Amino acid sequence: MKLSERNKDFFQQVYQVARLIPKGRVTSYGAIAKYLGSGKSSRMVGWAMNAVGSQKEYVPAHRVVNRLGMLTGKHHFSDPNQMQNLLEQEGVVVKNDKIQNFKELFWDPMLELEL
DNA sequence: CGATTGACGTACG
DNA sequence: TCGTACGCCAATC
Numbered sequence: 001m002k003l004s005e006r007n008k009d010f011f012q013q014v015y016q017v018a019r020l021i022p023k024g025r026v027t028s029y030g031a032i033a034k035y036l037g038s039g040k041s042s043r044m045v046g047w048a049m050n051a052v053g054s055q056k057e058y059v060p061a062h063r064v065v066n067r068l069g070m071l072t073g074k075h076h077f078s079d080p081n082q083m084q085n086l087l088e089q090e091g092v093v094v095k096n097d098k099i100q101n102f103k104e105l106f107w108d109p110m111l112e113l114e115l
Numbered sequence: 116c117g118a119t120t121g122a123c124g125t126a127c128g
Numbered sequence: 129t130c131g132t133a134c135g136c137c138a139a140t141c
Contacts, residue, residue: 010137010138011138028123028124029122029123029124030123030124030125033123033124033136038136038137039124039125040123040124040125040135040136041123041135041136041137042122042123042124042125042136043121043122043123043124043135043136043137043138044123044136044137044138045122045123046121046122046123047121047122047137047138047139048122048138049122050121050122050139051139061122064122065122066122066123066124067123067124071122072122072123073122074122075122076122077122
């Protein structure tokens with residue numbers, strides 16, 4: 001089985017995957033959506049991230065960016081600078097709200113979690 | 116209850 | 129190659 005409980009809500013699955021992202025690595029909304037089976041529902045992944053505040057467990061939303069590696073959702077954090085700051089703490093180079101070397105840092109749940 | 120929006124991505128011109 | 133349109137589905141107005 002891929003995840004502990006894939007019967008749960010779409011949002012829960014998103015959070016699950018987000019927490020599985022290794023330190024210093026990042027992924028995209030589309031990748032998560034695709035992994036969950038709805039490749040075109042990437043918007044829902046973003047929507048789920050908007051609700052991370054409602055979750056009990058902390059979700060490293062800063063490791064989730066769009067497929068361009070841009071920190072599009074940084075503005076939704078407590079502080080816009082927090083997202084970049086957290087990434088830099090993990091060794092990710094962020095420049096102009098964009099992740100450098102994104103291709104190498106990209107963490108694909110479909111590949112890493114195996115399907 | 117209908118219309119609009121949204122932390123995205125792909126398709127098409 | 130760049131710009132625009134549409135899909136996706138839930139939440140908010």
